[in-house]
Amino acid sequence: MTRIRSVEARTVAIPLAKATAMARRSVDVRYYALVRVTDDDGRTGIGFCYAGNFGGSVVSHAVRELIAPLVVGQRADRHRALWNEIYAETLLHGRAGSVSRALSAVDIALWDLAARTADKPLWQYLGATTIEDSVPAYASGGYYLEGKTPDDLAAEMRGYVDAGFGAVKLKVGRVGVTPQHDAERLAAVRDAVGPDVRVMLDANNAWSDVPTALEALRLLEPYNPFWIEEPFGPDDIRSHAMLAQRTPITVATGEIEYGRWRHLELLERGGAAILQTDAAVCGGITEFQRIADSAASFGVTMCPHWFHDLHIHVVASIANGQYVEYFPDDQVLNFRRLVSRQLTVLPGGRLALPTEPGLGFDFLPEVVEDVATDQWS
Template sequence: MPIIESIDVSAVSVPLDRVTSFSNRSVSTRYYGLVKVRSKEGIEGIGFCYIGSDGGPIFTAAVEHLLGKVLIGKDSYGVEGLWQSMYQEALLQGRQGTVMRAISALDTAIWDMNSKAGGLPLHKYLGAFELESVPAYASGGYYLDGKTPEKLGEEMASYVALGFKAVKMKTGRHSPKEEEARLKAARDAVGPDVELMMDCNNAWQDVTQAMQYIRRFEQYEPYFIEEPFGPDDVDSHAKLARLTHLPIATAEIGYGRWYHKELLDKQAASILQTDAAVCGGITEWKRIAATAASYGVVVCPHWFHDLHAPLVAATPNARYVEFFWDDQVLNFRRLIDRQLSQKDGRVILHQEPGLGFGFDEKAVARYGAWTTVR
């Protein structure tokens, strides 16, 4: 019976090597929240999340002063009860945003610790659908100074050369005509048989604006259009879904099962990109994925492939894990001691107990420091 004895928490900021842009913002540094949950028996589980810009003090305060006290001294196998206790404690402070991300990180660490205690890799501890590997799409296509449509096409083709049968690019930053040129270059480069996704990052304000782009995009048959509007504008997602045959994907910053149920009820997305490091952890992610299955909706979780690969492996209606070939955008990978590999467009699952990796303590020390909660 693993009893939670202590929790370590840290907030780190990891600069990008090069400023990188999306449809409506640029990023120069990534901020991550990290936790380590330790049992009296000495078993340690890790959890983590992205906390945007300067969210570190909120994240650490949530763990130190709000959530940690709920977990210390408790049996870690009581996962559902521990989740409910953390959520209840956070009702007034944040059922969304950084506090929910702190719940997500702690919940992930508990699952990691429990699967280590059980001697099983996480995907088998959860009940595996895939045992050895999961399908992945290569994510990239960001905006960089001097990056022409031709260079974008070369990037997408390089992922196909590595064996990926699906790739993703950014869109929405430029005019409809310019974005069509980028999409055409990507499609020409990868060919007709590769699934090509497009990520808008909340680029558009309304359906009328969105359709100026979508009409140009439809002939190139992208596999999905991701996050066309702000996350709370569910009705616009639903209206756009009715106006185009292209699948709509969203929910990467969706919090909790209730928000996702609204998306499903309104038929606002045919692909959910629910992120376990955002929505409430592995516990809540499993609930959301199971609900999506009953609506016939596919789940393709948002980035953090190190976390999501075992979840996709344990979920029959999860089609892809999003995979970043290098650490230039998802530089969280600089903080861990073991990387996932891929072959022929499939991510090879760790077979060691738990998540199969830990934090690289020397790397973490370069960007932040740990505080212990007992």
């Protein structure tokens, strides 16, 4: 069995063409940490994570200084055992945040390496649960932009429906935007897409208390939203549970939640009927699978957060995977510019499962070189 010869990281910063806003922040650049793991036969697996809109090099430093020394020289097939060892050794540096994202990126790279070595697409290597050659997806967008009107938003969402998607998502809860205006935005969208399209709402931690959230949601309820996402900050599990008891709108959250234990608390308190766990945040594919199994025992489905190139594989390999979040363009998920292959959208808003080994794509060296803030090391 081959052993890991090297673990390298690199930081990239990709500006957005136009500053884009959600509830409590505006983003004009995105940092990503890229990882590559090479075995002593020269085979390489890749991983990655979102590293925020500033300070992105912190994640890469965590890969190099905390995790790489624990992985180099280890057997390449020990990815689950390595997860446990890395987690235990890095406890004092952080069980969440940048350290967990660094662990996630390395774990993804190890799984990618294993699938490439086996010459199988990652979703097959993980154990396919689907009998289809595709998985369902929803089109994600609906961000706040300067000068963007409700009619502009409705046209955007209608465009996704015309492209074949039966579910779409938009932002709500922007600071300085009244609940009444958000209701007007959603009303325009519902009128444009019709009654049968699922419309999801993403609040991005907009509200600080349950009464304020309920005030906003009651204005949105007449337009039949499918879920309300991240109504509160991720640590406020109690408010998520209280809101879930008081609104008919399904509560979804978990995209910046870390580890199976925090997810278990969220499930036990009834704080989410849908989990949006991100494998590039929670601890990687290894931890995502554990979380998905826990969620299944609560009857909760998984609709993972962005990175559709990654999450198409995990949704196809878990029994309770419901949707992949798909970004039709690279304005917001500009990670798309770094990769060599884009997913294929099929009729009905489904995504074709990749057939290439591993993740099914590589980083584009010339693009990485153009936006990198450091070197591979």
